[in-house]
Amino acid sequence: MSADTGKTLRxxxxxVRGLGSAKEGVxxxxxxxxxxxxxxxxxxxxxxxxxxxxxxxxxxxxxxIRSPVSAVLLIALLAAVFYHLALGVQVVIEDYVHTEWRKLxxxxxxxxxxxxxxxxxxxSVLRIAFGA
Amino acid sequence: MARPxxxxxxxxxxxxxxxxxxxxxAHRITGVGLAFGALILVAWLAAAAAGGSAFATMSGLxxxxxxxxxxxxxTWALFYHLANGIRHLFxxxxxxxxxxxxxxxxxxxxxxxxVVAVVVFGxxxxxxxx
Numbered sequence: 733m734s735a736d737t738g739k740t741l742r743x744x745x746x747x748v749r750g751l752g753s754a755k756e757g758v759x760x761x762x763x764x765x766x767x768x769x770x771x772x773x774x775x776x777x778x779x780x781x782x783x784x785x786x787x788x789x790x791x792x793x794x795x796x797i798r799s800p801v802s803a804v805l806l807i808a809l810l811a812a813v814f815y816h817l818a819l820g821v822q823v824v825i826e827d828y829v830h831t832e833w834r835k836l837x838x839x840x841x842x843x844x845x846x847x848x849x850x851x852x853x854x855x856s857v858l859r860i861a862f863g864a
Numbered sequence: 865m866a867r868p869x870x871x872x873x874x875x876x877x878x879x880x881x882x883x884x885x886x887x888x889x890a891h892r893i894t895g896v897g898l899a900f901g902a903l904i905l906v907a908w909l910a911a912a913a914a915g916g917s918a919f920a921t922m923s924g925l926x927x928x929x930x931x932x933x934x935x936x937x938x939t940w941a942l943f944y945h946l947a948n949g950i951r952h953l954f955x956x957x958x959x960x961x962x963x964x965x966x967x968x969x970x971x972x973x974x975x976x977x978x979v980v981a982v983v984v985f986g987x988x989x990x991x992x993x994x
Contacts, residue, residue, distance in 0.1 A: 769953065783991070790912065790916045790920070817898070817902055824896060852910055853910070856909040856910045857909060860913050
């Protein structure tokens with residue numbers, strides 16, 4: 733933030749809101765970092781779990797998913813993965829697709845598909861957790 | 865054409881990318897790849913929820929030769945993106961910007977990602993057998 737020297741065209745209200753020209757401030761950047769930090773321990777746990785489960789029969793895997801710790805962490809993992817992924821792919825699209833309608837259409841498809849895929853994953857975990 | 869008296873941006877076809885640049889684009893490529901890998905995770909959970917026969921089909925696909933090659937690719941991509949992501953978080957916090965440091969952390973990320981991917985995947989395959 734520059735000092736109020738009177739040489740800026742930005743209004744004082746605009747500066748105090750801190751949302752910048754993109755109108756969303758640091759939300760995108762911060763959301764991506766927060767989910768990244770969350771995924772570090774989540775994926776360490778997930779990798780250990782998958783090695784332990786490798787080759788296990790259906791009943792063992794279902795029992796693992798059903799346990800409260802696994803169910804909660806799996807849902808947290810799915811939420812972090814798909815939120816992070818939607819933000820990341822959005823940036824890639826913004827960098828390489830320069831036709832406005834194509835860019836917008838792709839971003840909308842990515843966001844809706846990510847939400848849908850996350851919901852399928854969460855519902856699968858909940859069905860098992862609540863005894864499907 | 866007169867040679868402009870100012871720095872030129874690297875021409876990608878003749879410019880030998882430094883390690884940090886290769887790792888940067890690799891971070892993006894593995895990120896996009898992992899977006900598709902996330903769908904495999906969802907398919908695996910959905911198959912487990914759907915029942916024993918769906919889960920057996922999914923296990924069969926993942927255990928086949930093609931499945932294993934694909935899964936190893938995703939395993940490495942995951943650990944690469946994870947390790948390099950931690951490197952990015954350190955940069956965000958303001959550490960490791962010196963040229964030598966960035967190169968050293970880059971080499972560390974490559975080595976760690978390969979070793980962890982091989983160990984994790986190897987342990988998994990050893991448990992499955994075959």
